Amino acid sequence: xxxxxxxxxxxxxxLLLGNVQDAHLSWFGKELFPLGLRIGRQGTVPDGSPIRxxxxxxxxxxxxxxxxxxxxxxxxxxxxxxxxxxxSRRMVHHPETMERIKERLSRRGIPLQDxxxxxxxxxxxxxxxxxxxxxxxxxxxxxxxxISWATPHIFLLPGPPRELQPMARAYLLPFLKDLAAGGDQxxxxxxxxxxxxESMLEAKIGMELTKRGDLEVGYCARPNEVDFRLIGxxxxxxxxxxxxxxxxxxxxxxxxxxxxxxxVVHLLGQKGATLATAESCxxxxxxxxxxxxxxxxxxxxxxxxxxxxxxxxxxxxxPPDLIATHGAVSEEVVRxxxxxxxxxxxxxxxxxxxxxxxxDGGIPEKPVGTVWLALARDGCETEVxxxxxxxxxxxxKQVVTQSALDRLRRTLVSM
Amino acid sequence: xxxxxxxxxxxxxxLLLGNVQDAHLSWFGKELFPLGLRIGRQGTVPDGSPIRxxxxxxxxxxxxxxxxxxxxxxxxxxxxxxxxxxxSRRMVHHPETMERIKERLSRRGIPLQDxxxxxxxxxxxxxxxxxxxxxxxxxxxxxxxxISWATPHIFLLPGPPRELQPMARAYLLPFLKDLAAGGDQxxxxxxxxxxxxESMLEAKIGMELTKRGDLEVGYCARPNEVDFRLIGxxxxxxxxxxxxxxxxxxxxxxxxxxxxxxxVVHLLGQKGATLATAESCxxxxxxxxxxxxxxxxxxxxxxxxxxxxxxxxxxxxxPPDLIATHGAVSEEVVRxxxxxxxxxxxxxxxxxxxxxxxxDGGIPEKPVGTVWLALARDGCETEVxxxxxxxxxxxxKQVVTQSALDRLRRTLVSM
Numbered sequence: 001x002x003x004x005x006x007x008x009x010x011x012x013x014x015l016l017l018g019n020v021q022d023a024h025l026s027w028f029g030k031e032l033f034p035l036g037l038r039i040g041r042q043g044t045v046p047d048g049s050p051i052r053x054x055x056x057x058x059x060x061x062x063x064x065x066x067x068x069x070x071x072x073x074x075x076x077x078x079x080x081x082x083x084x085x086x087x088s089r090r091m092v093h094h095p096e097t098m099e100r101i102k103e104r105l106s107r108r109g110i111p112l113q114d115x116x117x118x119x120x121x122x123x124x125x126x127x128x129x130x131x132x133x134x135x136x137x138x139x140x141x142x143x144x145x146x147i148s149w150a151t152p153h154i155f156l157l158p159g160p161p162r163e164l165q166p167m168a169r170a171y172l173l174p175f176l177k178d179l180a181a182g183g184d185q186x187x188x189x190x191x192x193x194x195x196x197x198e199s200m201l202e203a204k205i206g207m208e209l210t211k212r213g214d215l216e217v218g219y220c221a222r223p224n225e226v227d228f229r230l231i232g233x234x235x236x237x238x239x240x241x242x243x244x245x246x247x248x249x250x251x252x253x254x255x256x257x258x259x260x261x262x263x264v265v266h267l268l269g270q271k272g273a274t275l276a277t278a279e280s281c282x283x284x285x286x287x288x289x290x291x292x293x294x295x296x297x298x299x300x301x302x303x304x305x306x307x308x309x310x311x312x313x314x315x316x317x318x319p320p321d322l323i324a325t326h327g328a329v330s331e332e333v334v335r336x337x338x339x340x341x342x343x344x345x346x347x348x349x350x351x352x353x354x355x356x357x358x359x360d361g362g363i364p365e366k367p368v369g370t371v372w373l374a375l376a377r378d379g380c381e382t383e384v385x386x387x388x389x390x391x392x393x394x395x396x397k398q399v400v401t402q403s404a405l406d407r408l409r410r411t412l413v414s415m
Numbered sequence: 416x417x418x419x420x421x422x423x424x425x426x427x428x429x430l431l432l433g434n435v436q437d438a439h440l441s442w443f444g445k446e447l448f449p450l451g452l453r454i455g456r457q458g459t460v461p462d463g464s465p466i467r468x469x470x471x472x473x474x475x476x477x478x479x480x481x482x483x484x485x486x487x488x489x490x491x492x493x494x495x496x497x498x499x500x501x502x503s504r505r506m507v508h509h510p511e512t513m514e515r516i517k518e519r520l521s522r523r524g525i526p527l528q529d530x531x532x533x534x535x536x537x538x539x540x541x542x543x544x545x546x547x548x549x550x551x552x553x554x555x556x557x558x559x560x561x562i563s564w565a566t567p568h569i570f571l572l573p574g575p576p577r578e579l580q581p582m583a584r585a586y587l588l589p590f591l592k593d594l595a596a597g598g599d600q601x602x603x604x605x606x607x608x609x610x611x612x613e614s615m616l617e618a619k620i621g622m623e624l625t626k627r628g629d630l631e632v633g634y635c636a637r638p639n640e641v642d643f644r645l646i647g648x649x650x651x652x653x654x655x656x657x658x659x660x661x662x663x664x665x666x667x668x669x670x671x672x673x674x675x676x677x678x679v680v681h682l683l684g685q686k687g688a689t690l691a692t693a694e695s696c697x698x699x700x701x702x703x704x705x706x707x708x709x710x711x712x713x714x715x716x717x718x719x720x721x722x723x724x725x726x727x728x729x730x731x732x733x734p735p736d737l738i739a740t741h742g743a744v745s746e747e748v749v750r751x752x753x754x755x756x757x758x759x760x761x762x763x764x765x766x767x768x769x770x771x772x773x774x775d776g777g778i779p780e781k782p783v784g785t786v787w788l789a790l791a792r793d794g795c796e797t798e799v800x801x802x803x804x805x806x807x808x809x810x811x812k813q814v815v816t817q818s819a820l821d822r823l824r825r826t827l828v829s830m
């Protein structure tokens with residue numbers, strides 16, 4: 001890996017108030033690693049004077065400092081001015097940037113406001129990074145000669161990910177790639193494991209690898225999954241891989257850093273199979289996860305979100321007396337849902353879910369968190385199983401869809 | 416607000432590698448504000464020795480330090496030990512905690528691993544916070560007498576949100592509520608505005624309020640929405656509210672901190688109306704967002720994810736020649752989708768989407784980002800409109816569903 005020290009500083013009171021969730025750290029983390037760079041530290045500070053303190057702390061200990069947010073037209077946006085002040089540079093006006101801003105606004109029929117000209121100002125010596133998806137340009141501020149304590153490369157980028165990401169792809173990432181070239185290339189391999197806890201993983205293989213001393217070994221527990229992470233030179237990763245695979249066996253979901261939905265969509269494609277979904281308690285999350293994967297349309301035919309009992313009958317042909325006798329959350333109903341979706345769609349597979357997400361709706365025999373799942377397959381017996389996953393509504397939906405996708409994945413792998 | 420200085424420190428290499436997205440900052444931000452507390456700063460450090468540096472920096476400048484992660488059973492989990500070392504406390508064994516761990520494992524049929532006893536160790540003087548959803552307990556470490564530079568209250572909590580959040584609710588938040596009691600109570604009001612940019616908002620009302628000097632004014636631009644944020648004493652917020660409402664007019668989506676899907680589900684309930692969805696390019700996200708809201712089942716009847724052309728015909732009755740003539744992404748097809756969903760479901764409203772999410776599938780007349788939307792309403796003319804939202808797949812789905820929900824919201828408000 002490169003020895004360049006990289007830090008990310010997010011600015012914005014909305015992040016600390018919890019009104020917005022940061023997306024920059026995970027995005028940059030993933031994008032920088034293949035360039036041989038790792039983010040050593042990340043921080044979040046509110047708008048206003050704390051930005052100054054955080055910059056002064058970060059400057060002497062970093063080679064590359066990426067600052068996000070605070071470049072907008074409003075009074076709480078002061079990142080540009082704060083950096084200029086610390087570096088003792090005056091602000092200069094960029095007429096070309098102003099032209100771009102005017103053009104963008106007129107195309108969208110938005111009147112020019114007085115304060116927007118602030119966005120065409122930059123500290124002297126800064127390189128402007130054009131923004132194709134918003135008004136505020138980004139800035140690359142190379143070190144001032146003679147100020148030895150300042151970060152050699154400061155990048156100021158706008159807060160919204162849809163503006164920041166294209167700018168980073170066009171300018172920042174290529175620049176950093178050149179800067180980091182020549183360092184040791186490490187790889188990061190993540191083995192996604194379902195059905196085996198992290199202690200078990202460590203006992204079976206992790207401890208042995210940690211003792212070698214030439215690999216970085218990490219574990220990350222997620223809902224219904226452990227990510228087992230190895231970082232090191234390619235040769236060493238190749239050398240230990242067979243023992244990792246032997247230790248995790250069929251608990252391995254993927255040895256690439258693919259999400260479960262990516263794995264399933266790719267496997268369906270490889271096997272020439274198609275899928276339909278019939279969701280009650282997961283309310284469309286299964287379809288949504290699948291359709292987040294580019295190319296899903298080739299394998300995902302259709303999805304039914306049958307939230308009401310009537311819709312289970314109308315759309316999937318679940319007999320009303322089945323629901324009346326066994327309840328909507330039952331083995332019989334989930335089987336009929338999956339088989340109905342298979343029949344209606346003509347797909348190779350159909351997944352169905354019906355359960356009690358909560359917070360209300362639980363009864364003693366079927367508490368909140370109870371869920372029935374089914375996997376129907378053209379020409380085969382339908383698999384039906386029950387799980388109990390009491391948790392908040394969003395985690396419940398995530399865990400249940402994970403379970404459904406994993407069952408389909410196992411079937412596809414063995415096809 | 417309380418003058419107590421709060422910091423959040425997230426540990427875990429997976430956060431900096433981008434394999435996991437932090438959820439703690441936004442959660443704590445939202446939970447702490449009503450107690451009169453604001454997070455002044457947040458940081459992320461990798462597993463290992465950087466935790467020590469970050470703790471030493473944070474200790475002298477905070478009153479309450481919340482540290483997440485690094486409490487698991489594996490070798491990369493060293494938060495407990497690092498804190499003990501800095502504070503010169505020995506680690507002591509908690510037999511009760513060990514009993515809880517053993518019980519939990521045996522209930523789930525998992526064998527006890529050697530290293531799991533680490534999770535029953537804690538720095539001397541620490542108060543154990545039981546974990547109902549995992550093995551690692553949390554720890555509350557009050558200051559050591561005589562060490563004046565150390566944070567008065569350190570809280571160590573496990574990384575997974577489904578473990579951390581219930582523990583924080585049961586122990587940490589009530590504790591902090593008592594600690595912060597008596598400070599000035601400020602309120603945070605967020606006005607969600609759709610269809611008006613942040614510069615316009617500032618010109619119309621924001622600048623005037625900023626000049627008063629007794630309010631904190633903030634703006635946060637999101638896909639297709641600006642959050643206009645005011646923080647201050649209740650009396651002052653009440654005083655200025657009429658001028659805010661007058662300035663934003665019908666661009667106001669909500670003056671409570673509710674998500675668009677919450678607003679729509681609540682409005683449907685108030686108006687006694689029901690909804691069905693017919694999604695092509697949004698692939699179930701519309702249904703998924705709606706069913707994230709507790710109580711959605713009372714108003715959301717069913718959803719169709721008609722990804723293939725055949726499913727548009729089979730499930731929604733879209734005539735095949737309509738698709739052949741105009742293409743699946745067209746005014747005619749989206750209208751037929753919405754009206755088909757309305758007819759099939761018997762709902763009051765049906766929303767439909769069909770578009771090109773990308774990255775592939777665009778043609779010159781219909782580039783990536785093109786989307787047609789429709790809102791059908793029982794007994795009324797169907798509204799159909801087109802938008803162009805070129806961006807990555809996930810943002811596209813988010814922006815399009817936001818637009819669809821906002822159209823329904825406006826109709827509901829005027830009912």
